[in-house]
Amino acid sequence: MKKSYQERDVSEDAKTVLKVNDLQVYRESIHALKGVNLEIKEGQLSTVIGTNGAGKSTLLNTIAGLLLPKSGQVIFEEKNITGVPAEKLAYTGISLVPERRGMFPELMVEESLRLGAFNRYKGYGASKAVIKGIEEDIEKMYELFPRLKERRKQLSGTLSGGEQQMLAIARGLMARPKILMLDEPSLGLAPIIVEEIFETLYQLKQSETTIILVEQNAKAALQVADWGYLLENGKIKIEGKPSELAGNKIVQEAYLSIH
């Protein structure tokens, strides 16, 4: 990425929103996570970098309640949410933007955004204030991603890969999550689009959104993050400030030379 971002000082006092304690997860016979610990601070962008198969998606899917760990805990706002199913967690403020985006191709952009706010409706309806809030948030998403405004009446399935990723992030934000988790948003996108999307993530963290970003594109991820973890073969190998990770020999040789 050409742009240079300012690394923020991470405050020790920031509130911990999510904690992952000694998480052990199996995918059939594969021991995919072997004792993972994370501490996610409010308003910060934490990134988990690692290669294909390191266990990154398994980690996000377990936090989101889509996979059940063998042992360990996920603590969200001081409550143990381990094993709480995904459909319940979506209402408590954890939003996952999955790898490959999970589009509804037959919905228009604007309909997809409205659907993202599903957790703000009660039963079959919503108060005028809630509906007004949702409409205002749709406009905010258009400010964040002007391309989506141009495409508001277009079917999601006809968008380019980059636009679909933008829509997926915007849809995730429409739930007003306490934590937004992004699984590999750069996947399959041209470098210029990756730059555009990461610039938006950088803007989002300035507005105090708590983000967990899982990425193979270590270079791009470390440029926008406040804290970084390197996941290798199901274990956190190093954690620290992004500049420390970027200066680490292991990270440089294995992860930064390829991008």
Ligand code: ATP
């Ligand atoms: P990628 O970037 O390819 O998604 P990743 O770091 O997200 O990689 P995971 O998808 O979490 O890694 O995979 C961790 C391990 O679990 C790998 O060894 C993978 O082969 C295995 N795995 C992933 N999904 C399944 C599945 N549905 N069934 C069995 N094993 C799986």
